[in-house]
Amino acid sequence: MTLDYPHLAQQIDALCHGETDTVALMATVVCELHHAHPLSDWTGFYRVTAPDLLKIGPYQGGHGCLVIPFSRGVCGAAARLGQPQLVPDVELFPGHIACASSTRSELVLPVWNGAGRLLGVLDLDSNTEAAFNDEDVQQLTAILAVVFRDAV
Ligand code: SME
Numbered sequence: 068m069t070l071d072y073p074h075l076a077q078q079i080d081a082l083c084h085g086e087t088d089t090v091a092l093m094a095t096v097v098c099e100l101h102h103a104h105p106l107s108d109w110t111g112f113y114r115v116t117a118p119d120l121l122k123i124g125p126y127q128g129g130h131g132c133l134v135i136p137f138s139r140g141v142c143g144a145a146a147r148l149g150q151p152q153l154v155p156d157v158e159l160f161p162g163h164i165a166c167a168s169s170t171r172s173e174l175v176l177p178v179w180n181g182a183g184r185l186l187g188v189l190d191l192d193s194n195t196e197a198a199f200n201d202e203d204v205q206q207l208t209a210i211l212a213v214v215f216r217d218a219v
Pocket of ligand 1 (some may be wrong): 109129141142143163165167190
């Protein structure tokens with residue numbers, strides 16, 4: 068099963084159109100994406116709540132770590148570097164934070180609003196190795212840019 072990104076983008080746009088509340092948008096994106104992605108076992112946002120600090124936001128899956136400094140893990144790297152982190156094998160990522168020991172691969176994307184403020188990161192974790200690819204990066208980056216453009 069592959070993910071129909073045009074359909075997902077359309078669905079998210081229909082649900083989120085006109086909404087600017089960041090948490091409401093995150094909750095809706097996570098719900099749609101988690102149920103649509105065949106290999107994501109944990110799908111969630113971490114929010115920037117203080118300088119260099121991420122705190123858990125809306126998510127689906129088992130419980131996640133509550134606090135992640137920018138200096139730690141895959142999420143911290145995405146926030147610190149402002150770059151997507153595509154990690155096919157978490158064992159090979161120095162400093163990876165194992166919230167669930169079953170996690171084998173992950174993808175983390177920075178999330179900005181249209182004014183260029185970093186709102187947080189989107190984290191997808193999978194129990195399957197190399198579950199995510201460049202298409203996920205491209206498509207999700209485009210969806211996030213549209214959804215969070217006017218987020219406050
Ligand atoms: N694996 C992430 C931590 C978040 S959880 O797995 C939900 C990381 O290393 O940033």
